[in-house]
Amino acid sequence: MGVLDPEADALRIFDAMMAGGVAVVPLDVAYAVFGTNAEAIRTIYTAKGRSFSKPNGTLANLDIFREVHDVDSRAREVVEAITVDYDLPLSIVGKHREGNGFTAALDPFCYERSTKNGTMDLLMNAGPLHRALTALSRDRGQPIMGSSASVSLGGSKFRLADVEAPVRDAAAICVDYGLCRYNNPLAISSTIIDLGTYEVHRFGVCYDQIRDILARHFRIALPPMPERGLVRGAALGEPAHG
Template structure:
């Protein structure tokens, strides 16, 4: 698909979610369901049968990491190395600035359910469409929030037709981007790393390579940290969201 077509699709999606609607689109890491308003986020949780104990994520960018996250220079270099030097997708969790302009139009309910204990999960570098959407989101100051487009605990979906009918029915806009780049038989989504303690929240797509990068460049052993925090259990199984 051409860059211009992707730009137009991203703008159309932003128009829908800014207007209170829900969109489903294919990213490199799986099909995602997205919204912006309180009504949309409530519908997403309902359609997915998702517990409110699991906050939704923020479809974000490197620029927003720099502006929003309250992290040190080392943590910034870790993220940059993975997404820029190795061009891999990554979700990260860290403390954030709640007063950033991109959050100003979010209702308290939405911000509460897009964060936990003062931290927020950002998905980064999940393909050309994701990056263009995040760029336009920042330019328009419209936060795009959501989750994987599937029933909770059913695993990520990598073709639009695989998304459960009740989840698809919740969407006002469906964008079919074909088979996702990182499709896998286990339904794994993006790898999620907590930057406050380097715990692996989810061992997902490209986890082995991301572990190598953290160890080789920063002497941080994600697997050892995860095993220690789980009393010796391995962190290589996917957590299905």
């Protein structure tokens, strides 16, 4: 593996997805699998053995978040504090803004698989390749959707070699950046927080830091991280989003 080039790799990934393919992508939080159309999303669900009742996550930056999520100013400040001021990854569940120009590009199947009860899960600030992909996604007006690059209930994967064969074999492109930044023995990925209720949908990486930020700056009290065995179980239980 040579010098990493996130911008060039993002273009290769995006082109492969726009041609109808599935992509296995290294993010800071874990390897993930993405697509941009109904055929690719069906392929992902089949390869993972994932229930179609479980929605995808969508890659986002601040511009996408501001357009797609219909949330109050406090929620926007929370997201910016965590992802910009403290530079941490975060998945956020928020009310989907109906009629926005960005998700208007989704066909009915992809829309149904990427929303739940009027909300959408957005993954924010998950590393250099995530940053380059979300810039392309925003510029081209094409949402990028997916979930962890693992079979259902298989736990997050932090090396490409550890991604199970059915998922790798389904991909038109796999990009290898070695070990993910936030690799951990619990096999947990990003923390997921609901911006409407501040419920924790998934206890994930950087959770204690995120909890501290919300308590100190916003007086929002989140529960402590569960004990090791319990958080592992929660990570494998496939949250409502992501």
